[in-house]
Amino acid sequence: MIGKDIRIERIIDRNTGRAVIIPMDHGFSMGQIDGLLDMTKVITDVSEGGANAIVLHKGMVKRGHRKHGRDIGLIVHLSGSTSLNPDPNDKVLVCTVEEAIALGADAVSIHINLGAPNESKMLEDGARIVRDCNRWGMPLLVMIYPRGKGIDPSSPQTVGHCVRVAEELGADLIKTTYPGSPEAFARITKACSVPVFVAGGEKCSDLESLEMIRDSVAAGGAGVCMGRNAFQRENTRAFVHSICRVVHHNVDPKKALEQP
Numbered sequence: 001m002i003g004k005d006i007r008i009e010r011i012i013d014r015n016t017g018r019a020v021i022i023p024m025d026h027g028f029s030m031g032q033i034d035g036l037l038d039m040t041k042v043i044t045d046v047s048e049g050g051a052n053a054i055v056l057h058k059g060m061v062k063r064g065h066r067k068h069g070r071d072i073g074l075i076v077h078l079s080g081s082t083s084l085n086p087d088p089n090d091k092v093l094v095c096t097v098e099e100a101i102a103l104g105a106d107a108v109s110i111h112i113n114l115g116a117p118n119e120s121k122m123l124e125d126g127a128r129i130v131r132d133c134n135r136w137g138m139p140l141l142v143m144i145y146p147r148g149k150g151i152d153p154s155s156p157q158t159v160g161h162c163v164r165v166a167e168e169l170g171a172d173l174i175k176t177t178y179p180g181s182p183e184a185f186a187r188i189t190k191a192c193s194v195p196v197f198v199a200g201g202e203k204c205s206d207l208e209s210l211e212m213i214r215d216s217v218a219a220g221g222a223g224v225c226m227g228r229n230a231f232q233r234e235n236t237r238a239f240v241h242s243i244c245r246v247v248h249h250n251v252d253p254k255k256a257l258e259q260p
Contacts, residue, residue: 003137004172010106011053011073011139011173012195016248018223021141021175021197022046022230022240023055023109025077029088035232039063042231047072049240053106055141055225058095061103075141076100078129079111079122089116089147093125097132107173108133109141114162115148123169130170142171143225145199153177156184163192175199175225178216186219195222200229206239210246210253223247 012019024043027036035042040063046054053073056063061074080094081087091111100108110129112122126142133140144166146158156179166174171194178198179185189196198216200209213224224243233239245251245259 004133004139007106007137008139008172011075012222013052013248017195018217018247019052019195019197020050020223020240020244020247021053021055021073021075021225022051023077023143023225023227024060024231025055025057025080026227027060028057028077028080028094029082031083033228033232035228035236042236043072045237046231046240049237050244051240052223055109055227058099058103073106074104075107075109076103076105077109077111079109079125079143087117089113090118091122093129097129097136097138101136101138105138107139107141109143109175112142112144112166113147114144114158114165115146115151117148119148123165126169133172134170139172140170141173141175141225142166142169143175143199145177154180156180156188159184160188160191163188163196167192167194173197173222177201178212182215182219185216185221189220196220197222197225200224200226203229203232206233206242206257207253210242210256213243214246214250214253217247217250 047070055075055077057077078095079091081091144162146153159177159179162176173195175197242256245256
């Protein structure tokens with residue numbers, strides 16, 4: 001597993017054991033949205049803000065990764081669906097582990113929606129990706145959420161179920177929904193043997209986002225994997241810097257926002 005260990009160190013800070021990951025794969029599902037129109041600029045802003053890694057689809061790697069600013073880890077996303085699909089929760093594989101290796105990826109990621117009509121196919125695809133990742137020594141980030149008819153997306157029970165499925169499947173890193181309280185999240189992270197990251201959640205104020213991140217880290221979380229709540233801020237670079245101060249240095253959210 002030495003290959004995985006080496007690559008994970010490009011994503012998770014070895015001193016804090018935490019990471020700030022900024023997914024920017026949203027254009028595939030949502031189109032030309034605000035914040036992702038100039039990919040080279042936003043990647044530079046995120047890297048200069050201090051993020052540990054970004055998530056991109058394979059076709060976007062050439063748009064700016066490692067061209068400007070400080071170095072930053074690269075996670076290539078293997079799953080996709082669009083908002084135009086009658087079932088946007090149906091994620092299919094659009095890239096392979098081998099393609100990601102050729103692009104210089106430090107890790108790959110897949111998306112699974114538990115409770116969606118095509119859950120079984122997403123799990124089957126996930127199992128195949130795990131086998132490929134183990135063969136090539138490539139870390140796998142599993143983004144997994146409870147989504148489906150009649151399912152509470154933030155229930156501690158369903159979020160915990162998602163985390164357990166990802167762990168049992170063979171994930172090296174897990175991203176999921178914050179279940180609403182530090183106590184509920186602490187129970188989830190304590191029962192999991194791999195790093196668990198919270199998603200950014202619904203759009204909220206700068207302070208509210210940072211407070212959620214602070215609470216999740218205090219409850220044993222490994223950091224945050226935040227997309228639109230980061231790159232759609234008025235000043236992406238400054239906000240990512242504030243996130244990093246909270247995650248890596250345990251700075252109070254209000255103080256983190258005051259720093260330049």
